[in-house]
Amino acid sequence: xxxxxxxxxxxxxxxxxxxxxxxxxxxxxxxxxxxxxxxxxxxxxxxxxxxxxxxxxxxxxxxxxxxxxxxxxxxxxxxxxxxxxxxxxxxxxxxxxxxxxxxxxxxxxxxxxxxxxxxxxxxxxxxxxxxxxxxxxxxxxxxxxxxxxxxxxxxxxxxxxxxxxxxxxxxxxxxxxxxxxxxxxxxxxxxxxxxxxxxxxxxxxxxxxxxxxxxxxxxxxxxxxxxxxxxxxxxxxxxxxxxxxxxxxxxxxxxxxxxxxxxxxxxxxxxxxxxxxxxxxxxxxxxxxxxxxxxxxxxxxxxxxxxxxxxxxxxxxxxxxxxxxxxxxxxxxxxxxxxx
Amino acid sequence: xxxxxxxxxxxxxxxxxxxxxxxxxxxxxxxxxxxxxxxxxxxxxxxxxxxxxxxxxxxxxxxxxxxxxxxxxxxxxxxxxxxxxxxxxxxxxxxxxxxxxxxxxxxxxxxxxxxxxxxxxxxxxxxxxxxxxxxxxxxxxxxxxxxxxxxxxxxxxxxxxxxxxxxxxxxxxxxxxxxxxxxxxxxxxxxxxxxxxxxxxxxxxxxxxxxxxxxxxxxxxxxxxxxxxxxxxxxxxxxxxxxxxxxxxxxxxxxxxxxxxxxxxxxxxxxxxxxxxxxxxxxxxxxxxxxxxxxxxxxxxxxxxxxxxxxxxxxxxxxxxxxxxxxxxxxxxxxxxxxx
Numbered sequence: 001x002x003x004x005x006x007x008x009x010x011x012x013x014x015x016x017x018x019x020x021x022x023x024x025x026x027x028x029x030x031x032x033x034x035x036x037x038x039x040x041x042x043x044x045x046x047x048x049x050x051x052x053x054x055x056x057x058x059x060x061x062x063x064x065x066x067x068x069x070x071x072x073x074x075x076x077x078x079x080x081x082x083x084x085x086x087x088x089x090x091x092x093x094x095x096x097x098x099x100x101x102x103x104x105x106x107x108x109x110x111x112x113x114x115x116x117x118x119x120x121x122x123x124x125x126x127x128x129x130x131x132x133x134x135x136x137x138x139x140x141x142x143x144x145x146x147x148x149x150x151x152x153x154x155x156x157x158x159x160x161x162x163x164x165x166x167x168x169x170x171x172x173x174x175x176x177x178x179x180x181x182x183x184x185x186x187x188x189x190x191x192x193x194x195x196x197x198x199x200x201x202x203x204x205x206x207x208x209x210x211x212x213x214x215x216x217x218x219x220x221x222x223x224x225x226x227x228x229x230x231x232x233x234x235x236x237x238x239x240x241x242x243x244x245x246x247x248x249x250x251x252x253x254x255x256x257x258x259x260x261x262x263x264x265x266x267x268x269x270x271x272x273x274x275x276x277x278x279x280x281x282x283x284x285x286x287x288x289x290x291x292x293x294x295x296x297x298x299x300x301x302x303x304x305x306x307x308x309x310x311x312x313x314x315x316x317x318x319x320x321x322x323x324x325x326x327x328x329x330x331x332x333x334x335x336x337x338x339x340x
Numbered sequence: 341x342x343x344x345x346x347x348x349x350x351x352x353x354x355x356x357x358x359x360x361x362x363x364x365x366x367x368x369x370x371x372x373x374x375x376x377x378x379x380x381x382x383x384x385x386x387x388x389x390x391x392x393x394x395x396x397x398x399x400x401x402x403x404x405x406x407x408x409x410x411x412x413x414x415x416x417x418x419x420x421x422x423x424x425x426x427x428x429x430x431x432x433x434x435x436x437x438x439x440x441x442x443x444x445x446x447x448x449x450x451x452x453x454x455x456x457x458x459x460x461x462x463x464x465x466x467x468x469x470x471x472x473x474x475x476x477x478x479x480x481x482x483x484x485x486x487x488x489x490x491x492x493x494x495x496x497x498x499x500x501x502x503x504x505x506x507x508x509x510x511x512x513x514x515x516x517x518x519x520x521x522x523x524x525x526x527x528x529x530x531x532x533x534x535x536x537x538x539x540x541x542x543x544x545x546x547x548x549x550x551x552x553x554x555x556x557x558x559x560x561x562x563x564x565x566x567x568x569x570x571x572x573x574x575x576x577x578x579x580x581x582x583x584x585x586x587x588x589x590x591x592x593x594x595x596x597x598x599x600x601x602x603x604x605x606x607x608x609x610x611x612x613x614x615x616x617x618x619x620x621x622x623x624x625x626x627x628x629x630x631x632x633x634x635x636x637x638x639x640x641x642x643x644x645x646x647x648x649x650x651x652x653x654x655x656x657x658x659x660x661x662x663x664x665x666x667x668x669x670x671x672x673x674x675x676x677x678x679x680x
Contacts, residue, residue: 094491151434
């Protein structure tokens with residue numbers, strides 16, 4: 001059977017050739033014209049068949065183009081997806097490395113609780129935090145935020161995290177060997193200044209970081225800390241919430257920042273919070289900042305909840321405020337001196 | 341004009357209605373049948389028009405499906421491409437951070453030349469190397485290779501690179517303050533053991549690294565080095581090329597590796613090479629390794645070329661050997677004591 005859409009066939013027939021006509025049409029002839037020929041009818045029939053044929057050709061051509069384009073797109077898509085998957089799985093493996101550097105459990109300290117949150121906005125974060133035992137009566141803790149986020153920021157934040165990690169039985173940046181041989185906690189000011197010496201801003205990559213570094217004496221309950229380029233800490237005491245912030249320059253920006261070490265005597269029931277600017281710089285649809293005041297209000301409202309629950313509320317409030325998914329890493333660290 | 345491929349129209353006409361027929365066909369009628377009706381002809385004509393119509397419908401339907409699929413694919417492609425671009429540019433920014441940690445120029449040392457190559461197989465590398473002045477008479481240099489490659493390996497290699505970087509006027513892992521107040525180079529064995537203490541293999545991420553760490557006394561021309569899990573160093577002396585390798589375990593694998601410090605007195609004309617396994621483990625189409633012997637042969641053949649040119653030849657030979665693009669990072673470090 002001749003396909004009706006390939007070459008159109010018009011039969012010329014005599015008046016009495018009906019059976020032939022029927023058979024020919026059945027076999028795929030497109031049309032017939034009876035003799036004698038009327039040229040007007042012939043031309044009209046030819047025109048009809050030609051327009052039909054060209055419409056069909058056009059559709060078939062279109063279809064072929066689409067099919068080819070489709071195949072190309074699918075190939076491109078496959079390549080892209082493979083490259084994307086490779087990168088994605090690479091980044092996820094890296095995220096596991098980074099996550100493995102977070103504290104697994106708070107250091108044992110009677111009368112004290114610690115809590116933290118860590119939410120990278122991509123696989124890897126420029127934020128980092130830790131809480132660790134330094135010696136018999138000192139716990140160190142910090143929260144840092146490298147400018148930017150993603151892999152470049154993570155390279156720096158992982159480096160600093162590792163550098164700030166106490167090494168078992170060995171001196172390191174956070175713990176020096178005393179003449180007696182004992183390993184003793186290094187003061188926050190010295191830690192900040194050593195970091196500043198090591199991480200002077202590279203003009204090419206232009207990355208620096210903000211840091212809260214605190215040293216808690218578990219016996220006297222005094223906290224000594226340096227807060228470099230970082231807002232806070234925020235103190236919740238007896239129903240009042242205050243930001244103790246006294247601005248100092250971030251780490252790595254100038255060669256001699258002359259950091260000041262602050263001291264805070266904790267009272268029973270006190271809570272101390274630090275969090276990265278992913279929280280107070282969350283913006284709603286009108287680009288209004290979540291801001292320090294709202295963060296402090298949430299902290300005040302949560303005073304009867306557990307420390308852990310209060311961090312959930314704080315992060316949740318910033319997320320709710322934000323118009324879209326948060327576009328910066330969010331991290332928060334808090335400690336509480338329990339009432340006796 | 342009625343489009344010929346929508347609803348087919350067949351006219352019934354009298355024998356003498358030719359002008360009407362012509363006009364109707366011109367306006368898009370698909371066919372006509374003259375009275376009196378011959379049912380066989382009517383059925384055949386209907387069948388032809390219906391098969392034509394259904395063929396066209398099928399094509400149009402196909403075309404619509406393809407168009408929809410095409411649009412979907414293009415959207416998916418756009419999304420994927422955007423995600424890919426974000427990751428790619430993130431990785432490229434990170435690669436700039438990593439590259440900024442490479443030595444920019446060799447330390448000034450009369451009678452000595454240094455050369456290095458660094459070719460990550462992806463944006464980021466698990467390999468790293470450096471050459472730096474430690475004190476009046478010591479130059480430190482190292483080459484390290486973290487297991488794997490890409491971002492997870494890079495997180496670790498950047499961390500170690502930063503840790504091994506001398507800090508201006510400050511003690512660090514590679515330079516200790518002596519009782520006199522002077523900053524003095526730390527011995528390679530102590531450097532390797534400190535790294536081993538800090539980078540004990542995390543069972544979750546299972547990453548460790550191989551390291552050559554050398555300390556060159558620019559006055560005595562003696563090199564002290566530790567070669568942990570790393571092949572080499574390869575010494576080219578007076579036309580002979582030898583691998584000085586005495587196997588020791590890589591960094592981070594066991595708690596007390598007890599590394600040995602080796603000593604090598606350089607003679608005028610000596611060249612010393614270390615390179616990552618990206619070179620000797622390059623494989624040809626039959627999976628045969630490029631191997632140590634071929635690498636050493638290239639080094640021997642290049643003895644009359646500059647140190648820098650010999651590294652080009654070495655890397656090029658491994659690349660030529662490899663069936664496809666090298667699938668591991670390639671790095672190499674070499675030094676030469678010039679003839680007087």
